[in-house]
Amino acid sequence: MNATPSLPDPTATVLEAQQQRALTLILRISLLGLTALILARLVSGGAMTPRSLPGTISMSLLWLSIVASWALLRRGHFSGSAFLFVMSVLALGAYDSWGYGMVRSNGILVMFAGIVAGGTFLSLRALIAVVAIGLALIGALAYAEVAGLMPSPITIISLTTWLSFPLILVITALGVYHTRQIAIQALAQATDDLARRKHVEDKLSRSEARFSKGFHFVPVAMVISRLRDGKYLEVNEAQTQVLGYTREELLASSSADGNVWPTPQDRERYVAALRQTGRISAYDVRFRSKSGGLTDCRIWAEVIEIDDEECVLACTINITEQKQREAMLLDIARGVSGQTGKAFFRSLVTHLGHAIQANVVMVGEISDNAALTVHSLAMMVDGEIAANITYDLAGTPCATALHGPQLCKYQDDVDRLFPTDVFLSEGGFKAYMGVSLRDADGTPVGILNAMWRQPLAPSADRDALIQIFASRCNAELTRLRRDRQIQDLHDALEQRVKDRTAQLESLNAELESFAYSVSHDLKTPLTTINGFTHLLQRRLADRLGEDEQRLFQRVLLGTARMEQITTDILALSRVSRSELKPTDVNLSLIAAQIMEAERQRHPQRQVQVQIEPDVTVRCDLPWARIVLENLIGNAWKYSQHTPQAHIAFGALPRSADGPTVLFVRDNGAGFNMAHADKLFKPFHRLHGVNDFEGNGVGLATVHRILERHGGAIWCEAAEGQGATFYFSFDGPRPVAATAT
Incomplete structure (x- = not known):
């Protein structure tokens, strides 16, 4: 249907090239010919005679004119060069006829050659001007001859004449030849252009025909x-x-x-x-x-x-139907967006039922592994949410839908195909569509179905819509079942934790009761033994020897140690029973009080004490004092053999989200870290009783107190280099904690 664009005329281009080549050749021949004529006159000696001088001058002027034409042609001025050359030839012919004294001379031939050259090289207007000038010159010469104004005629034919005639004939022949060649080539070019144009028009016509057929069909x-x-x-x-x-x-x-x-x-x-x-x-x-x-x-x-x-x-x-499908999908998607669980299923059946114009849409879950019954999760009947139902699958189209993952369709007479399905027959349903919902392993876990009371026409959009939302429904049902399984596991685990906690509480209560009973029941006989032993020692003091005194002393030490053990056991049992009352406690003040009490008990010792001021944590004050009494007491005890003892209390720099880590450090006896796991177990000691007194309950008590607070305790030590105990009331042990 596109118009053919205009092209440049190749004939005009070829003609101009031919004219330029012809004019160039003629100018060259003319220059050579005129040069030969002038030289011939000069050689013959007749160039300067009164009779021959005008002819010599005219030839020289013509030679100069041709040189000027050549210069114009070289500069690209073809029209000016051709016009100058033609006018020079006409002037030469007229001058030659005048010189011979008659019109019937070779000058007329020269003028004729000029007219031929003008017809070959000049435009129409320039050619008319040249012809008019030529006619005027011939008329003027004829009048001059009749009136006797011309010089007497020359009848002798000179060498110049013989040379002039061939030159004129050659120039004329070349002009005619090139004119004919130009005409022939122009005709051939025009014929070729016509053929090509016809070929292009044929192709265009065929293309338009093909386009028209494609366009219309x-x-x-x-x-x-x-x-x-x-x-x-x-x-x-x-x-x-x-x-x-x-x-x-x-x-x-x-x-x-x-x-x-x-x-x-x-x-x-x-x-x-x-x-x-x-x-x-x-x-x-x-x-x-x-x-x-x-x-x-x-x-x-x-x-x-x-x-x-x-x-x-x-x-x-x-794309009207496509837009309607998109609107339908968006409507359902907006309706179910942001909803999960049963709310999602209720929203889905409502919007899907409206979109596919179904009388009933239901999402159901298979109730048991045998796939015999289905319990509805959401059900829409005639545009309203209905109560959930449970029904047997046997003899229903749902059983057929569950056999495979593809869409199950009955577009008419579904009630006749499944006569035992009471729901179909009582509801008067004629058409049914259903898709099974499957777990990750392909096991059927539910179904999405829809029913109509009138036969259905085939609709790919409706089929695709049901399958799309069956996939979304499948994902939600799978998630719901996984959440249910997780909740069941969580409930079972929680029950097991409760049962285990009850068992542990019962065991702890029994152990605490046992520890309290043992400690309480042992105190009376220990007090009796200790009292009677002191009484006997006083009464028999005069009769006892050193061995007897040593034996009495060992009995008293044993009863004292036994009494301390029972006291520590009672304290340990009270840790688990008592209620914590946390407050903000300045541990630096308590540590200073305990250090001063130790100085008073051991006035003979010189101990360097370092306490970081204003170390405050949230804890139970009485139990915090017991923790510091045990840790500082141990530091004081295990550094008693160190000449320059040093004991320090402080806190590590606290991280943004970490607990407050405290420490008690000494440079006493220390211990082997290979046995550090026994430190916080009751009645476990890393040193002998003869080296350092104690019963191994103090650190166990500290450990239990800190655990009750939600904290922790750990240590770093080396034999002979002291020990550092790190502890916290408000959090577990950090990944890295080191005293500075």
Whole structure:
């Protein structure tokens, strides 16, 4: 449909080239000929005679004129060069005829050759001017001859004459020959151009025929219209199906009339987009159909040129159904977005039922592994959420749907195909669709189905919609079942923890009761033994020897140690029973009090004490004092053999989210870290009783107190180099904690 673009005329180009070559050749021959004539006159000695001098001068002037023409031609002035050459030849002919004294001389031939050259090289206007000048010169010469104004005629034929005639004939022949060649080549070129043009026109005609066939028989709606006013130039049959207008109605109208575009602004935006890039792809618009309704369309268009007019070739597809599907999907997606569990299923059956116009939509879960019954999770009946039901699968279309992952469809007579299904028969349902919901291993776990009271026509959109939301429903049911399993495991674990906690509490209570009973029951006999031993020692003091005194002392030490053990056991049992009352406690003050008490008990010792001021933590004050009494007491005890003992209390720099880590450090006896795991167990000691007194309950008590607070205790030590005990009341042991 595109117009053939104008091309430069190749004949004119070839003619100009031929003329330039011919003029160049003639100028060269003329220069050579004139040079030969002038030299011949000079050699013959007659060039300067009164009779021959005018001819010699005229030839010299002509030679100069031809040189000037040559110079103009070299500079690209073809017309000026040709005109100067032709006028020079005419002037030479006229001058030669005058010199011979008659018109019937070779000068006339020279003028004739000039006219031939003018016809070959000059334009029409220049040729007319040259012919007029030539006729005027011949007329003037004829008049001069009749009136006797010309000199007497020369009858002797000289060498110059013999040389002039061949030169004139050669120049004339060359002019005629080149004229003929130019005509022949121009004719051949024109014939070739005509053949090529016909070939191009044939190809264009065939291309237009193919385009016309493709345009009119393609199933896609196509239209050609003018860009400026929207006038329809051509439409195909498919275009008439989009909006309902006939081909004749469209060709007689324009898209700018207001019948097709809902508003003028819609067409203006479309035209602006086309003008901006020259084409548009997948441009969504709405057109007004012949019935008056709006139709969603998608356009591919490109600007083309027909007869120097901007036009538009556009392809249009009707996407109304696609838009409806998208709206349907969005409606359901918006309805179920942000919902999970049973609320999701209720929302899904409501929106899906509305979208596919079903009377019943249900999501059900298989109740047992045998897949004999289904319990509905959500059910919509006639647009309303209905109560959940449980029904047997035997003899129902749901049983068929569960056999495979594909969509199960009965578009009519489903009640006749499954006569034992009471739900179908009582509800009067004629059509059924169902999809099984499966676990990750492919096991059926549920079903999504829909039912209609009228037969169904085939619909790929409806089938796809049910399968899409069956997939989403499958994912939600799988998640729901996993959450249920996790909750069951959590409940079982929680119950086991409760049972285990109750057992431990019972055992702890029994152990504490046993420890309390043992400690309490042992105190009375120990007190009795200790009292009577002291009484016997006093009464028999005068009669006892050193061995007897040593034996009495050992009994007293044993009873004292036993009494201390029972006291420590009672204290340890009270740790588990007592209620914690945490407050903000300044541990630095308590540590200072304990250090001072130790100094008073051991006034003979020189110990360097270092206490970091204002170390405050949240803990139970009485139990915090017991912790510090045990740790500082141990530091004081295990550094008693160190000449320059040093004991320090403080806190490590606290991290942003970590607990407050405290420490008690000494430079006493220390211990082997290989046995550190025994430190905090009751009655376990790393040193002998003879080396350091104690019963191994103090650190166990500290450990239990800190655990009750939610804290921890650990240590670092080396034999002979002292020990550092780290502890916290408000958190577990950090990954790395070292005293500075």
